[in-house]
Amino acid sequence: MKNNIIIGGGFYGLYIAEYLAKKGHAVHLFDEALDFMQRASFNNQARVHNGYHYPRSTLTALRSRISYPVFLKEFKDSVYLDFKKYYMVGQPLGKISAYQFEQFCKRIKAPCKAASPEIWDYVDRRYISGIYETEEVAFDAVKLKNTMLIRALNAGVILNNGTKVNRIEKLSCGKINVFSESIDGEAMVYTVDQVFNCTYSNINQINLNSSIEVIPLRHELTEMCLVKLPTEIEKLSFTVMCGPFFSIMPFPSTKFSTFSHVRYTPHFDWNDRKNEPIYSSNKVLEDNHPTNWRRMVNDGTRYMPILKGCKYQTSLWETKTILPASDRDDSRPILFKSNYVIKGYHCVMGGKIDNIYDVINMIKKYELDR
Template identity: 45%
Template structure:
């Protein structure tokens, strides 16, 4: 159960049998990042780890409700570092999570004649620079696009991940390596204890308890600042958007295709493996509203912002625009929409970069905040935590 307000201190008590000295690390947030970090701490460093997840299961929030693209660099012509990190991490992701990805579709990137931030030539030479495979798309594919609006179409190598398979895989690995996973348990506040351990106040249902640990990792993504706010700690400037990824059935002729028109106010349609559908997103219509967490300003819980919105789909607008470029998209049938909060560092707006956030000792010694901007960032995150990262496009302080 999610609590709007933390329980009173009196309602909190240590769980029976909980030995304060027994736990090294508490990881808060069972998304892909929290799970991966907990696994690393346990498996590689041999630490005793508790993973707290407020929801009923792992990977139910942003790690599930996204576009499912495993980035291979193509998406980031405006941020060479992000593109290059994607190129490094793509094969690593495929190697470790091959059983969780769908590679059985052909992927195409198209460049618009108007409003695009890159031309076809610029895109081709950018791909050459980052070493990303690119060839002109076959004529049968080019015919799907309006040649008056689309300058060029390229065949590229990119795949999609299945978030449900990823959830099962992470849960099995966590169990295998002995991470203590507690779903349905929300961390409501963190404070320091006299012996330099941190105390995490938790709520599970109507009960509360405390966990003492040497180090606490806040991996709650859009809710990073919620824990900080409720612990009276300084906030990190973050930008949030309520987003909509539409899930659609596409016409048979494009069932085995993934399409992205870039880079500007365009769209993507690509397989969404865990539902056997395609995701449909549009740069203009996927974001429904946005706001920023600003230090010293009143704080809004992103989950509450999302929960309090009247759900209304932007899919009709997405398809109305996209079908001008690809008339066949008029035949898409809207099945569902995934609404989720997307959180990025404010600077990402300027250069479209996707660095990880790693804040050590955020307001309290041994309280670290970690946020990744895309799934494959997870390798950069682990290297940063391990202190072995060379250049990872990291926002740290």
């Protein structure tokens, strides 16, 4: 049996913690927030990808096609099905044609059929060359969190919320010291066999504090608008492919939908590079930022005039972290660095919720669950 610490109480951290505990290992999970799954696991589109989103990365699409039914089966009580999902091909700025999207769906064997004429009535045909009814669901982040907390506790995971891990240290005996601080200032040191860094945008903060080489990553400050859709389309979801377009998805933990835009959801970006200062994503989120809602809806209305009737509610702000390779082909590979600089120290990150199954496969591959 190994003693493990998981840093980061998002979906990945909770899932890995439960997995290791069920394998018979001792597991402590730490998150600096007072509740779990409050950051990137909550502040996103809540989309369970079924491959459609990645016509420029067939490998990512195929991985989604494999993991999609697994996620739906495992978390059937946390997914939202009461809507129809449409993918639309935008023009003239699109990077694919309607024909290419159809062929792509055939290639990855994703259900896709031409939309009915009444759906076409919602769009300006000058800017949309194809509309397709597809199969994709959303997840309820609150229900998913509650499910994972119950599962983790039942597996024997010791949950430590309101506790920040500042740094780690390699010991000559081969173990790792983990230095933490509770919200009331109490400092603790834990000596363990393995540490999984699942802090997403803050992975390099712990690396830097621990004199461990920084992993090249790119970050974006993102804004996801929550809106009330016009009654005619409140049970519908639209994603315009593939370029500087927009997407509308149900956000099941509320009665609203997310409205995001490729051009206006990211406000600015920065990079983690070796031998350079690290910009804290937490501090970025503490600042007040002006909304891009008006820009998003003005552009979206060109494609779908009915969107003029959207009523803005609020915005979800988050730091989106991306591997530099994803900029080239829109792929969403996982980051999995086992025994990174220190034996027993593993850095883990994924860009989609269903990437968790790829992470578990890597844990098995490197026998970190032994």
